Amino acid sequence: MDTNVLNINGLTKNYKKFSLGPLDLQIEKGTAVAIVGANGSGKSTLFRLLMNVLQPEAGSIEWFGQNLLRKETEIKGEVGYVGDMLEPFGHLKIKELAALVSHWFPSWDEKYYSQLIKRYQVDEEVKFGKSSKGTKKKVELVLAMSHRPSVLLLDEPSAGLDISSQRKMKEDLISFMEDGEKSIILATHNVEEVKQICDFITILRDGKEVCTFMKDDIYDNWGRIWVEKFPQGLKNNPNIIAYEENPPQIVTNNIREMEDLLQTEQVRIINMQRVNLEEVIEYFVDTEQ
Numbered sequence: 001m002d003t004n005v006l007n008i009n010g011l012t013k014n015y016k017k018f019s020l021g022p023l024d025l026q027i028e029k030g031t032a033v034a035i036v037g038a039n040g041s042g043k044s045t046l047f048r049l050l051m052n053v054l055q056p057e058a059g060s061i062e063w064f065g066q067n068l069l070r071k072e073t074e075i076k077g078e079v080g081y082v083g084d085m086l087e088p089f090g091h092l093k094i095k096e097l098a099a100l101v102s103h104w105f106p107s108w109d110e111k112y113y114s115q116l117i118k119r120y121q122v123d124e125e126v127k128f129g130k131s132s133k134g135t136k137k138k139v140e141l142v143l144a145m146s147h148r149p150s151v152l153l154l155d156e157p158s159a160g161l162d163i164s165s166q167r168k169m170k171e172d173l174i175s176f177m178e179d180g181e182k183s184i185i186l187a188t189h190n191v192e193e194v195k196q197i198c199d200f201i202t203i204l205r206d207g208k209e210v211c212t213f214m215k216d217d218i219y220d221n222w223g224r225i226w227v228e229k230f231p232q233g234l235k236n237n238p239n240i241i242a243y244e245e246n247p248p249q250i251v252t253n254n255i256r257e258m259e260d261l262l263q264t265e266q267v268r269i270i271n272m273q274r275v276n277l278e279e280v281i282e283y284f285v286d287t288e289q
């Protein structure tokens with residue numbers, strides 16, 4: 001049985017000065033995946049394609065094993081989306097907007113909606129268009145969660161949120177994942193969010209997937225090793241992610257194997273250290289592979 005919530009194959013979108021893809025991506029049910037990349041790397045473009053707000057030049061998108069174009073309504077019922085889709089409704093008060101959105105979703109949970117509106121301290125009498133940037137994000141998040149989706153597709157959900165709302169959002173996303181049946185796809189620039197919420201990290205660079213890795217794998221297996229001199233024979237070793245000549249050092253995704261290898265090559269190890277998630281993300285986001 002296919003346990004993927006999302007299958008993307010050969011997805012391509014071309015703008016005049018930017019191309020996304022071709023992108024292949026699979027997201028497994030029960031996982032939280034961070035999509036990370038520099039400004040303009042294509043995260044929002046990807047998310048809009050996933051909601052069929054934008055149409056691709058090529059490729060296919062399957063949610064829950066079903067083609068997005070063929071089953072759009074059913075799929076959207078299962079996906080809670082945060083990503084600037086509500087701007088056309090700026091003239092409505094937040095409570096009017098919620099009433100409208102509630103009609104789109106048969107699974108709407110009014111009681112949960114009321115709890116969340118209180119929890120995030122949103123004044124429902126204010127017009128959506130007149131709300132602050134952070135309040136708009138809170139409203140989007142509340143509406144996305146209130147129809148009880150099985151996937152949350154979140155494009156920078158904490159951008160502009162005050163500190164207390166950021167904490168509440170993290171708590172709510174962690175409890176959303178608790179039963180093991182739900183999934184989150186999260187575009188963010190916030191490494192703390194990635195650390196606390198996500199299991200996998202996919203890095204986008206100039207519209208292409210650079211790599212996908214498991215967060216825990218970084219903590220368990222990755223490391224930086226300072227050596228007396230760089231072993232030229234190991235330059236193309238697949239376990240070496242990066243190296244610098246001055247002072248000679250290696251970043252590896254398999255610290256134990258690399259240690260053994262260096263001993264065999266009789267290269268003296270000066271120091272070893274675990275790498276942290278920030279430096280790994282920064283490396284992949286910024287470095288031409």
Ligand SMILES: Nc1ncnc2c1ncn2[C@@H]1O[C@H](COP(=O)(O)OP(=O)(O)OP(=O)(O)O)[C@@H](O)[C@H]1O
Pocket residue numbers: 015016017018037038039040041042043044045046
């Ligand atoms: N409607 C459009 N027409 C032409 N180019 C566009 C359009 N929308 C986005 N782009 C371009 O596509 C590229 C990717 O933009 P996108 O918003 O997907 O990036 P992002 O990774 O979400 O960035 P950020 O982190 O800043 O939110 C950018 O170069 C942007 O200028």
